[in-house]
């Protein structure tokens with residue numbers, strides 16, 4: 001991507017040298033390209049179409065306020081899965097009328113808050129949840145706009161931990177129960193049924209499972225219409241993959257949109273799509289510095305100052321992230337195990353990675369870390385949350401400073417008063 005290139009041997013994000021960012025905030029840190037983010041969003045808008053269709057950014061993929069407000073300014077809606085995410089989206093300027101609320105475990109408090117804000121749609125995943133929403137809506141004297149998330153029982157052909165549309169997964173209403181759930185919803189005075197929703201998984205690298213799921217959605221929609229239900233919204237979820245590995249090919253946003261139009265176009269419904277990774281994944285990098293180079297049983301270990309607490313994807317999903325030097329020295333290449341400082345063998349970013357010979361103090365960039373990177377970080381091993389930076393041309397903005405030790409340790413309250421429990 002043109003927004004990421006070496007200029008005079010130094011890796012630049014847009015026109016900003018990464019070495020300058022490291023000087024400003026130290027390491028490790030995340031940095032994001034506004035240009036890549038905006039180009040990806042423009043692609044979604046171009047191919048899925050603006051109003052009445054809606055691109056609801058999956059806030060869970062990267063919930064920094066600066067990223068959400070960038071997308072808000074471009075007209076994005078939001079897909080949220082907690083009160084926290086809903087509050088973030090609203091604060092970032094996304095109107096409630098463009099927010100859908102997904103998730104299997106919405107609590108009464110979260111539903112009440114969402115009702116008080118008049119959000120666009122609840123994506124309902126079970127009958128008990130439907131009944132709770134109905135009761136809370138009636139208490140407020142209102143009707144909750146609802147779509148059922150249907151589990152189409154399709155194997156999404158992705159990592160088992162991020163596949164969500166197979167029978168037996170915790171998500172959605174089982175395919176066989178779908179029509180029954182719609183019939184029930186139609187009888188509830190606090191519910192306004194408006195749509196059908198699905199999301200079969202993430203990092204989808206081929207369109208076949210999506211096509212099968214969309215066809216099931218089309219069948220259901222046709223049946224529901226025949227039975228007299230008014231369906232005006234079809235929410236197809238997110239899930240489009242990105243090429244983590246240089247050699248990998250993934251479907252484009254254009255193909256994804258064309259497929260959706262082909263299968264769902266005849267219904268003349270508003271289409272909602274909930275992309276996360278495909279908007280923000282390739283826009284982000286995790287930059288880390290080599291702390292030590294150590295030889296271990298004939299292996300070269302590159303020990304860096306980012307850990308699995310900063311980016312958990314490689315240890316949690318065995319995910320591959322390309323790793324490149326920040327400054328090219330044209331030294332010979334060597335094969336390395338690239339590992340963090342956390343006290344677990346899982347704390348490994350890459351095995352047998354051939355890159356230019358490294359020495360302590362060198363900077364390396366872990367690519368495609370914009371989605372499910374910073375948001376999944378923790379302070380394990382009492383390591384402060386990394387800084388985050390947004391780049392635009394030759395400007396940058398620190399959108400989250402590195403957490404200080406005082407902030408981190410200060411969260412504990414060891415001297416709070418004892419309370420009587422009975």
Ligand code: LLP
Nearest residue numbers: 058102199202203238239274275276277372
């Ligand atoms: N909509 C719903 C209801 C979702 O559950 C998700 C992601 C999305 C949309 C956005 O999916 P995307 O376009 O980003 O694929 N932490 C994992 C990914 C978990 C995805 C969870 N749901 C990872 O690092 O691969």
